[in-house]
Amino acid sequence: MxxxxxxxxxxxxxxxxxxxxxxxxxxxxxxxxxxxxxxxxxxTFGFITDTPQAEIWIADPDQRYLDDNKALRTTAVQRIRGIEGLEWAVPLYKGLIMVQLPDGQRQMSQVIGIDDSSLIAGPSRMLEGTLDDLRRSDAIIVDERACRREFMLKRPPEGGPPRKLRVGDVVELNELRAEVVGICKATQTFQSQPVIYTTYNRAIQFAPPNRRMTSMILAKAAPGEDVDALCARISERTGLSAFPTDAYREKTLQYWIRETxxxxxxxxxxxxxxxxxxxxxxxxxxxxxxxxxxxxxxxxxxxxxxxxxxxxxxxxxxxxxxxxxxxxxxxxxxxxxxxxxxxxxxxxxxxxxxxxxxxxxxxxxxxxxxxxxxxxxxxxxxxxxx
Amino acid sequence: MSAVATDLAIRARAVAKAFGKGDSRVVALHSADFDVPCGEMAMLVGPSGCGKTTLISIIAGLLARDHGELSVLGTDPSALSGDKRTSWRLKTVGFVFQQFNLIPQLSVVENVAVPLVLGGTRMSEAIERSSEMMARVGLKGRERGSPIKLSGGQQQRVAIARALVNSPKILVCDEPTSALDGATGQSVMELIAETCRGPDRAVVIVTHDERIFRFADRIAHMDDGRVDRLTDRDGNPLDGAAPQGGAPMEQHA
Structure with a gap:
């Protein structure tokens, strides 16, 4: 039937x-x-996923989620490095800076300043140039998605039809010169601004001056070290919040789920x-x-x-x-x-x-x-x- | 079967049936006696609400009697449990409904094949046998069409083919001609008469249509839940009829 x-x-x-x-x-x-x-x-936690080298995320105790920028004193990283059980600890700058393109367009962009020596937390995938090119003077790496959209030059200085921003172009960040040395593919963040990578020290030069310039500190535990115990130790000694990667991702996610x-x-x-x-x-x-x-x-x-x-x-x-x-x-x-x-x-x-x-x-x-x-x-x- | 030995396909004595309980209790059959010899076509007639449909439903194993005796080809369907009664119906009874009840989404031949498939026949064989049955009822060539595209008379022929395709011993028809015009009704009755009669078969028809009385071997006139009298097709009382008007149901209850 x-x-x-x-x-x-x-x-x-x-x-x-x-x-x-x-x-x-x-x-x-x-x-x-x-x-x-x-x-x-x-x-909302794309940047965390893109930075697998970091095992510990250290931030201001009042920070609610990844993009909630409550900067730390620039000396904070030295205090963290003094805590036993860490293999390394590096500062990270993450903030919005005005970018002026070669054709005069202005665009607020998210600048990520990564550790100058180790270049930890750099873009996961380079399409043009290399991460090491960031060591050159005034160097920045721009997200490919931004080149196609916000950084599309409508009136290129050399004339001709509109084109994407490309390696070799010079832009201004807060009226300071910066040169595009590479194009990367960054995981899109919740915020819609274009993403620009540069070194930490260069980033804090681009940013408006402030005593608190370090957005957060990324760290890795020494081999054999218990990450949770290390996080507790960091919090106890410095008064800062320290989270293992999974917990920090969950904290960020929970903020968006509960608070929005x-x-x-x-x-x-x-x-x-x-x-x-x-x-x-x-x-x-x-x-x-x-x-x-x-x-x-x-x-x-x-x-x-x-x-x-x-x-x-x-x-x-x-x-x-x-x-x-x-x-x-x-x-x-x-x-x-x-x-x-x-x-x-x-x-x-x-x-x-x-x-x-x-x-x-x-x-x-x-x-x-x-x-x-x-x-x-x-x-x-x-x-x-x- | 014992029924063949006694030459009675159906034997009902003081069959009673009531519906509901308490104040809402309605007695549909008080005490009905009704016999149908093998090979005969019997008709149940009477005013609406006289118990025809209840009696035919009990004979066909759709309802269980409350009281009385019943034998249909040697079996009392009311005494069978639910599944056994369903299985008995499948093997023993063919149905022709007033509204045909052909499934519009199936083709004509698939409608005819339903009882065979229900009985476990393979689909290909069921379709083959159903096609043969359709030829017998004069619908050869209409197998693949939709039943809703057939005329009323043709639809009733399909219903008859469906009722007969698994060779049931008892054919039960409920107002088979009420939805048909006079000529079509006559041809449908001729079809039932020629295909359903046999020494080991019986046909029971509930009808209001006096034009088809001429096909009947016996006509049971019902009133108020009883078989009032038994006549031949011309209205003459039948000799040797079963004793009528048994003990009223109230005495059993």
């Missing part, structure tokens, strides 16, 4: 496509919004997707079962057992669930592959299809259960009652 169950389903094309679209739309909304949310949240309205916005869309699924697909599937109730009744009279009829309804529900989920997740995947990553944060982890599948299953099981209850209660004698 399985083939008949499927023919009954596919044969009612209006309802079948309605259910399919309802489930597909629910899956699309749930998975797409979840993927964008996860993508956005991943960007972002999860509520995305959560609303995700719940809306589920409600649409229930209201459209669930309701339509239940109506489909009700429409077929007289045929199920006739089959019951002719000798179909109740489990057999329930099996038919289950098969119909499972079929629309699989097809609807496939349609929705397929569109979401196509969306993720098509939309450029620098335009939209999109990250579909393996959990997301699982959650969407769970939601679709819930919708189908609930509507099928209601339909199955009606089939279960069906009195075969009713077929004679018209």
């Amino acid at each position: 399985r083939i008949f169950a499927l023919k009954m389903l596919f044969g009612d094309s209006a309802k079948f496509y309605g259910i399919l679209l309802g489930l597909g739309f629910a899956t699309l909304l749930i998975s797409q919004q979840s993927s964008i949310f996860v993508g956005l949240m991943s960007r 309205g972002i999860p509520i916005n995305f959560g609303t869309s995700i719940i809306l997707g589920f409600v649409v699924g229930v209201a459209v697909a669930g309701q339509m599937f239940y109506n489909f079962t009700l429409d077929n109730l007289k045929y199920f009744g006739a089959m019951k009279a002719m000798g179909a057992t109740t489990p057999r009829l329930l099996g038919m309804v289950s098969m119909q529900a499972a079929t629309v669930a699989v097809l609807g989920f496939g349609l929705g997740i397929g569109i979401t995947s196509a969306f993720g592959l098509t939309v450029p990553g620098d335009r939209l944060a999109f990250r579909m982890t393996w959990h997301i299809p699982l959650v969407a599948a769970g939601a679709v299953t819930l919708i189908c099981v609930a509507s099928a259960a209601l339909g199955m209850y009606r089939v279960f209660r069906l009195d075969p004698a009713d077929v004679f009652k018209g």
